[in-house]
Amino acid sequence: MLHLTQRKANINDVKTIIELLLEDDLGKTREHLDLSEDSAYLKAFHLIDQDPNQYLMVIENSDEIVATCHLTIMPSLTFTGATRMQIEAVRTKEKYRGQKIGQWMMDAAVDYAKSRGASIIQLTTNKSRPRAKNFYDHNGFENSHEGMKRYLK
């Protein structure tokens, strides 16, 4: 029986979050576990942690982190001055998959969006992840846009 709670990540969680990113088929090609003092991960964590519009969420089962996502609040002029929330870096720990933890986390993310006055939630999902897309379809997301990325040298 799972007992799930969510909270804002702290610096002691960074290693565990990177491990979750590394479990992923795409993530394992991009990430590594170097957390030396000047690591880009720790610098990025501090930027996220200090920004009131960033919420790096971890989901715990008892005291174990089992899932994570990164939420960004974005004020905008469009849609009559709507606040948007963007969801990135959604991951569930491999051995905990298939237990609806992703659904629990999505519901927690929606609650967070509402608490921040957001009226639009947006995300992109890699076209190589059809099951993820089905999950978002099921959660009321419209597949109305192309998601485009450009990598700078």
Added chain:
Amino acid sequence: MLHLTQRKANINDVKTIIELLLEDDLGKTREHLDLSEDSAYLKAFHLIDQDPNQYLMVIENSDEIVATCHLTIMPSLTFTGATRMQIEAVRTKEKYRGQKIGQWMMDAAVDYAKSRGASIIQLTTNKSRPRAKNFYDHNGFENSHEGMKRYLK
């Protein structure tokens, strides 16, 4: 002959920016020109203006605003602690289209991304805008993701 410059928008530009949003086929179904004191547009402008990770860009030809886009800097853990820049609300004034102003603005946005240390630029484009998608293809964006939106009540 165009003489284009870019700068951060100020509060006196908000009406002109809304007019640009209203010229758009999708935008005209979403926006209106109510800029009374307590307008959601002005509240949103102040949130954008005060946030160092938001840059609402206007492009001027001499002293006339001819295009706009909204840039958001997002620190992230993924891609080894990469900083991302998101582009939203890209619009060129109708009577100035076809003069490569969009290209000039994209180049200015890329310069801004580099000045902020971003290594990934991302955006979504509505599937009803094939010409916009072609423009982003041409500018080195990979169409690797589905862009999904959920509207909260």
